[in-house]
Amino acid sequence: MQSLTRNLILMLGWVTGIAAYAGAPVSADNPGLAALLAKIPDASYADKRVLVVKMVQTRDPRVHAVLRALLDDSLYVRTSDNHVFIGEADQDSIRLTDPLSSQAAGVVSTDSVSTIGVNNQLRKTLRVALAQFDLSDPAVDVRLAAVKEMLRALDADSQAVLRSRLAEEHDSAVRSQIQAGLALADLDSSDSSIRLAAVRALSRNLNPDVYNRLSIMVLKGSEGTYGEPEPAIRAAAQESLRVIERYRKFYAAVQTLIYGLSEGSVFVLVAIGLAITFGVMGVINMAHGELMMLGAYTTYVVQLLMPNHIGLSIVVAIPAAFVVSGAIGIAIERGIVRHLYGRPLETLLATFGVSLILQQAARDIFSANNRPVITPDWLAGSLQINDVLAITYNRLYIIIFTLALFLGLLAVLKRTRLGLDVRAVSQNREMARVMGVRTAWVDALTFGLGSGIAGIAGVALSQLTNVGPNLGQSYIVDSFMVVVFGGVGNLWGTEVSGNALGVVNKLLEPYTGAVLAKILVLVFLIFFIQRRPRGLFAQKGRNADG
């Protein structure tokens, strides 16, 4: 009988508490927080639940900290004067804070205070009470987390709180979360019309819980009965499931596309520097991968030099890598490649020698082990678009970054004097020379540009893969295939073919696994090049013959 009254008081308390949230003034018969706190040390668990509800009713902002502390077992009572404190345990001493004044109240030993105990029922009350606090928090994520917390253990009380919150909630994500949660609860209702309404309300909800719950409703159990007895509701649930599945398929396709584009962007990234050196100049640079490796190591060194500004380090590393790889590239061109123009196969062998030397140099300088490159915070995490579609930021950034790099390179080639010279020399070396273009100088700069771009690609790769001496080697076949597939001498071809290969790879992966998908793509490329040796977008005209 006593417990029943207590529960009644509790229920009443919730409702008035909600009323208080809705803007009712603090009533005079509401005892202050200080008085309630004073009662806590001697209260039974059941009494504490009543006290908690009353504290919420005070609408005192200090209550949140008290409840949080109580839940965390860090609300203490001082044995000497029965005063309540929030404490922070520190080995064998406890730093006390007065919850009313928020002032530090000294450090005491563990035996001069005792923890205020909680049981599971009280914890549940506390969680709901705290979530209720958070429900009115100005930050959307806090509200969303609070709703999710409340939905974990939904009872009549918390349902009432959520329904009242729904009336004043403006954020669509929070609203849909509340609606889904409430509709899920309604599915357990004994009233078939409420169940039917709930099923209909859930028809566009992508929450996995909703999907599972609806699936159970239409599933035939072992005794031949369905999860849902009413055939009409079952049909509605089936229909809702169908709609949800359609949405899921759509979002899965969007996700595959975006993942494919991001993988394709990696292909473009590793190939775009080569599209200059191989595509425009016709030089087979087997050290291209190692120039990317240099870019990745540059990122590592930049992070070592500025350990306190990791977020900025990537931005600094981009020009640094361009300069480092570009300089090495110019050295390769001046030292080796220029003696071998017109002998592509020899160039291939000589630059492969360069790649071996660079790899071993990296191994000697940085050791054979992979070096840790830190991912800055702004690159971590993911963008949650809805319950079934989340895209990690690094995938998103790689797409944007590659696109920017591509457009920048295109602008350099089409809009600058250097670009004009590069195109002139690649189209007709003799004529360009006659017109006063310093072809040797242009060759060196073009090679430097392609190498520098490889360095920038290396900065991006340092965020995606292990930075070690073998980083470049693993991309060399891919990068050549992308350039040849796109059509040699065609930047657009490289962009399109890289992304196409990425998407195809991701489309195949669910059926074949990653390695077999890669093999199939390679085999496809081998056949494709045999059908169209000049690639997707072949150069036309008299200088087309390579």
Place this chain on the structure above:
Amino acid sequence: MPMVEGRVAELTPDRGGRRLLLLLAAVGVLMPCLNVLPGEGSMLHVSNYTMTLTAKYMSYGMLALAVDLIWGYCGIMSLGHGAFFALGGYAMGMYLMRQIGARGVYGNPLLPDFMVFLNWKELPWFWHGFESFPYAVAMVVLVPALLALVFGFLAFRSRVSGVYLSIITQALTYALMLAFFRNDMGFGGNNGFTDFKDIVGFNLQAAGTRVVLFVSTAVALGLSYVLCRYVIASRAGRVIMAIRDAESRARFLGYRVEYYKLWVFVLSAIIAGVAGALYVPQIGIINPSEFSPVNSIEIVIWVAIGGRGTLYGAVIGAFLVNLAKTYLTGAFPSVWLYGLGALFIGVTLFLQHGVVGVLGQWRRARLAGVP
């Protein structure tokens, strides 16, 4: 049609080749004798290690011959010839695995250890027949030949040439490497095959078996050399060289360029496959790293260092580079890659005709009376 083969052979006296064959015969006879006859402590004793190493170099020499045949004489630079070598090796490896029988760790009479480990219940279809030695030998020849035939037919028919061909051959060996690394392919995944016991009933560790394998490798290298030489000196060889020098002109003269290329490409793949099959029982292991593109590029550098387009130069190059590799990776492990890298650069920049070319220059200089 006049019989010109004999005259062509006369017209191109091949002193280097004859010396190579003599040297090969000497090594093929002396080394096994010195391995078996003198005792362990004797000055003249050749250790098993040295003999295995020499056998390895000889199979590499065959591989270099195969590459020189197509690159030196037909202008096809294959960056995937390691794939044919590895395929021949795998075919031999499959035979050797079946010979282990119930002596494996798991003692399964039918399935090799790795299949038992993967919980396979029966032998995959492509493993059937490999218990027979003649069948395995046929596969050593047929598998690389078939791959070369299909790949070459498609490539040469659509006139893929130069660096494009090099790049797709590289992609071919890369794709095969990825495939052989997969456990469910049924080729032992990244561990490949090892722990071989015997070949046609003879223990692989026995001195007699080693000698026979060593001599067979020497003979195979010699025969491959003679075969390549014969092909080059034949009428078809002339056409092949014409294709190398002016492909379009050869086509306009009415030669079916793609068939000549295909034919010589397949022959080259078979020589590479046989080299792989001789390599595996003596070295005792085959794994997917043999397919790695770097290996294939290395073969090309052997040929370039020895002297492209001379055949015997390719064999010399394979021996020299691998001797240096064995010595340097043992003595100064980190120097080896610098050395190899410098070799790649130096040979292409300064030694266009390889070691053989340098030797030839010296000889000509001496004949001309220059001190």
